[in-house]
Amino acid sequence: QVNLVESGGGLVQAGGSLRLSCAASGRTFSRYKLGWFRQAPGKEREFVGTITRSGGSPYYADSVKGRFTISRDNAKNTVYLQMNSLKPEDTAVYYCAAGSTGGGSYYGYDYWGQGTQVTVSS
Numbered sequence: 001q002v003n004l005v006e007s008g009g010g011l012v013q014a015g016g017s018l019r020l021s022c023a024a025s026g027r028t029f030s031r032y033k034l035g036w037f038r039q040a041p042g043k044e045r046e047f048v049g050t051i052t053r054s055g056g057s058p059y060y061a062d063s064v065k066g067r068f069t070i071s072r073d074n075a076k077n078t079v080y081l082q083m084n085s086l087k088p089e090d091t092a093v094y095y096c097a098a099g100s101t102g103g104g105s106y107y108g109y110d111y112w113g114q115g116t117q118v119t120v121s122s
Contacts, residue, residue, distance in 0.1 A: 001026060001111075002025065002026045002028065002029065002032065002098050002110075002111040003024065003025040003026070003111070004022050004023070004024050004097070004098060004111055004112065004113035005022065005023050005024075005113055005114070006021070006022045006094065006095065006096055006113045006114065006115060006116040007020070007021050007022075007023070007116060008020040008021050008116060009094060009116030009117045009118045010117075010118070010119070011119045011120075011121065012086055012118075012119070012120055012121070013120070013121050014086060014087055014088055014120055014121065014122050015085060015086065016086050017082070017084045017085075017086065018083050018086065018118060019080060019081070019082045019083070020036070020080065020081040020083070020094055020096075020116060021078055021079075021080055022034075022036075022078065022079045022081075022096030022113055023076075023077060023078050024077045024078070024079075024098065025077070026077070029074060029077040029098075030053055030074040031053060031100075032053065032098035032099060032100065032102075032111075033050060033051070033052055033053060033098070033099055033100070033101065033102025033108070033109075034050065034051050034070075034079045034096065034097065034098055034102070035047065035048070035049065035050040035051075035096070035097045035098075035099070035102060035103075035104075035108070035109055036048040036049050036050070036068075036070060036079075036081045036094060036095070036096055036097075037094070037095045037097060037106060038090075038092035038093065038094045038095065038118075039092055039093050039095070039115075040091060040092040040093075043092075045095070045106055046061065047061050047104045047105070047106070048060065048061055048064055048068065048081070048094070049061065049064065049068060049070045049081070050070070050102050050103060050104065051070045051071070051072055051079065052102070055071065055072045055074070058070045058071075059104075061104075063089075064083075064090075067083065067084050067085045067086075068081060068082065068083050068084070069081075069082040069084075070082075079096055081094065081096075083118070086118075086120045087120060088120045088121065088122045089120075090118060090120050091118060091119050092117075092118060093115040093116065093117050093118075094115060094116055094117075094118055095112055095113055095114075095115045096112075096113045097109035097111060097112045097113070098110065099111065
């Protein structure tokens, strides 16, 4: 069992930056692949990015590539999402997730946080 708690969301102007954090409980954090997803009002949850157990080989959705960076600190049981050059279309609730499969589909994740709101004003 892994409990995930996101933080760091808020209101930011277009072009600004935010860093989201996701803290996990449990001693098995390093066993899981981690992902970030987001869901805007009236839209399906979409993949943002994922990172491997060791922190290598992150990959991203095309919509955020070059602007967002995922990293993890297994010693702190925390995964981060650094978001730069934010756009109004990045407005959504952002969720972190952990799973054995990982990847770009939410089916690859077994545990989810409660989400944190990110709002980008134009």
